[in-house]
Amino acid sequence: MIRRIGKRTLQFAERPFLLSHAAAVGKKEGDGPLGAQFDFVTEDDRMGQKSWELAESELQKTAIDLAVKKAGLQKSDLDVILAGDLLNQCIGSFLASVGSDVPYLGQYGACSTMAQGLALGGCLVEGCAARRLLAAASSHFCSAERQYRFPLAYGGQRTPTAQWTATAAGAAVLSAADPRGGSSGIRVTHALFGRMVEMGVKDANNMGAAMAPAAYDTLSTLLSDLGAQPADFDCIVTGDLGHVGADILLTLLREDKIDLSPVYSDCGSLLFGDEQDAHAGGSGCGCSAAVLCGPLLRDMEGGRLRRLVFAGTGAMMSPTSVQQGQPIAGICHAVVIERSGA
Amino acid sequence: MIRRIGKRTLQFAERPFLLSHAAAVGKKEGDGPLGAQFDFVTEDDRMGQKSWELAESELQKTAIDLAVKKAGLQKSDLDVILAGDLLNQCIGSFLASVGSDVPYLGQYGACSTMAQGLALGGCLVEGCAARRLLAAASSHFCSAERQYRFPLAYGGQRTPTAQWTATAAGAAVLSAADPRGGSSGIRVTHALFGRMVEMGVKDANNMGAAMAPAAYDTLSTLLSDLGAQPADFDCIVTGDLGHVGADILLTLLREDKIDLSPVYSDCGSLLFGDEQDAHAGGSGCGCSAAVLCGPLLRDMEGGRLRRLVFAGTGAMMSPTSVQQGQPIAGICHAVVIERSGA
Incomplete structure (x- = not known):
């Protein structure tokens, strides 16, 4: 049951469980202060793929696969995947889920996409539109540079206010119930x-x-x-x-x-x-x-x-x-x- | 109350009302067999704007404004807008709603975007996450040609299996209740x-x-x-x-x-x-x-x-x-x- 409180906040009476979560990142992100706390750090930002776009997709797929596994689920247990990225026509996400056979809702919220997926996912689980779903988002420094700025080989200069597009992906599984039983856990x-x-x-x-x-x-x-x-x-x-x-x-x-x-x-x-x-x-x-x-x-x-x-x-x-x-x-x-x- | 029936179908017990709908199209679409049944047909595919992208955005905004007006509502009555288009980073939709002050969830489902918005919107209204919302989608022949194929001036040849990107936009308002009272009407x-x-x-x-x-x-x-x-x-x-x-x-x-x-x-x-x-x-x-x-x-x-x-x-x-x-x-x-x- 979703209740509106105040102007715009939605309150979830059943509080969907955030069953599992996984993060997969690139080498620079792995070398950073949070490096030890990611599930997967690649040594090869190309992820063994032929293009940066496919590398991003593979990184998102890695995060999704890990999150599903950590929840003790199969992908076929998911009712829907909510995913998005920065690439034109959101191809990083489409390619990451195309073989999964899971219903798919492409989200575009730029860098807010993960929060958008979790907010919307919370509503879908709370409203009984899905029993279990996965929200995911990704970006890749090299695919973003090529699309938004210049191919890397150009060596473009960056201003001090510019941010560095992370080579990273995250995925989380929301569920109406915790199959391990009980009401404790992480909940939205x-x-x-x-x-x-x-x-x-x-x-x-x-x-x-x-x-x-x-x-x-x-x-x-x-x-x-x-x-x-x-x-x-x-x-x-x-x-x-x-x-x-x-x-x-x-x-x-x-x-x-x-x-x-x-x-x-x-x-x-x-x-x-x-x-x-x-x-x-x-x-x-x-x-x-x-x-x-x-x-x-x-x-x-x-x-x-x-x-x-x-x-x-x-x-x-x-x-x-x-x-x-x-x-x-x-x-x-x-x-x-x-x-x-x- | 949403009930899952069969493998994947979601049934809405409360059946959200499709309160109003509006379509705005370009000149070629207006000249076609359905021309008389659109709410707005422009004589100027540029919609008075400086670029094709802004023209698309203006066309989507026209459909949204008409749908809201036909529902007897103000935009401030909407809890959320679900919108999308084919442009890179979905800018047609963002620009159409940026001044509206309505919460916004960008959708990307390529040409399925309107159906995605209505399906998701139905779940949000049925699940009480929104009382009233609007789903919209747009495309524009000229912005699509430039992005996917060639600028128009190149005069690129098309194959017989190719489809023609419509210069068109549609918008529909979903609502938990019909403010005009009663239970008759168009419902999802x-x-x-x-x-x-x-x-x-x-x-x-x-x-x-x-x-x-x-x-x-x-x-x-x-x-x-x-x-x-x-x-x-x-x-x-x-x-x-x-x-x-x-x-x-x-x-x-x-x-x-x-x-x-x-x-x-x-x-x-x-x-x-x-x-x-x-x-x-x-x-x-x-x-x-x-x-x-x-x-x-x-x-x-x-x-x-x-x-x-x-x-x-x-x-x-x-x-x-x-x-x-x-x-x-x-x-x-x-x-x-x-x-x-x-």
Whole structure:
């Protein structure tokens, strides 16, 4: 039973179980501060494939296969896969699931895709449209550079506000029931679908600034709808504002007398170390997907986090829209995830 | 309350109301056999905009605005918009809704996007995740030619199996209740999420052949799950297999002793007349969206159709995936729409 509380927050009475999760990343991501907490780190960013696009697809497939296996399921146990990526026509996700025989709903929320899939997936499980489903998202530095900027061989320069598209994928299985029995576990309790917020930012090398106002809109609405303070959560994480966008978000909230900083993190800021030359931090659908489905959910399993807001942020644009002078809109979808029981 | 029946069909006990619908199309589509049944036909395919991409976005916005108005609503009455298109990063849809302040979930199902939005939207309304929502999709011949094939000025030749991307958009409002009261009206009773079916077709100029096996998979599953015969429906319509794909679908079903032909139509075959030089028929997310939200739903309102299966078909591919030799997978999502009451 889904109940609307406040302006836009959806509360799940049955609280779908987040049965399992897996993250697969590239070499640079594996070398970063979170490297040990991913399920799979490739030494070969080509993943044995002939193209970067196929490599991304293989990485997403790896995360999906691991998540399904960790849940003790077969793919045929899934009622639907919700997946997306940044590639034109979302081919990374289509190719990752084409042989699976599982119903498929392609999602496009730019870097908010993982959060969009979990929010929508929570509604489908809670509403009995699916018993078990999988949400996944991916990105790949090399396929993104080629599509959005230049082929790698051009050696294009990057600005300080630019984020580094993560070579990463994450997948999570949501289920109406835990087949291992009991009610303890990691569960999705709330979701909030974001609206697009556009403040005139046109610089495709400063996505953080384009997305921060949307994160502000979603997080302030969520806190207000829940009647909650930041301290009611162990962690409120955005994905991926990067250093620049995260600063803007904290500033915007501070103007409303909300201090997010004690519990706040950003997946893009967490993924790479300062010495890794990633400029303003990580980005790409796979960044927040992998940071959630690797370190963050591991921390929940280990009891180090009990209540988490996962707020995925996306920049709505394409190379064509930017070249035509259109502003970049931000969007931010959020889910609340809790660890209940022992 | 959503109940699963048979293998994969979702039955909606509350049967969300399809409150209103609107279709906006280009000049060629307006000159075709269905021309008089669209809400808006532009004389200027540029829609007064500076680029084809912005023109597509304006066309989708026109359909959305008309659908909202026909429902007697404001955009602020919508809990969410589910929209998608064929443009890279789905910018046609993002730009159409960016100023609306309505939560937004970008969908990518290629030409099945309208059906995907309605199937998913039905689940969200039935599951109480949304009280009222809008599903929309669009395509534009000129933006599609430029992205998938060549800029128009190149005058590229087309093969006989090629379909003509429609300049068209459709939008429909789903609602848990009819504010005009009563239980009569057009309602969504069932949905089925399609799985990708890939049979080795690699010819991007023969999408019908790539999509037909997916339509076969979805329609034969739906009929079996419902224990229904084709004659139980006034119309079973795919969108958009075109002439070539439609023939393949009928042949595949005939091998199972199912004769779909008495009630079968295809949006791509309906949109253009034989003299309009559209080769194998119309295609593009906007084709099935506009044919549904124009003529088909008008026929339901007028009592000429009472029970309709709308099965949107999509070809999962991109220019990059085709150039890299990847096969094209088909997908087909279906909804059952009924007219009840007087």
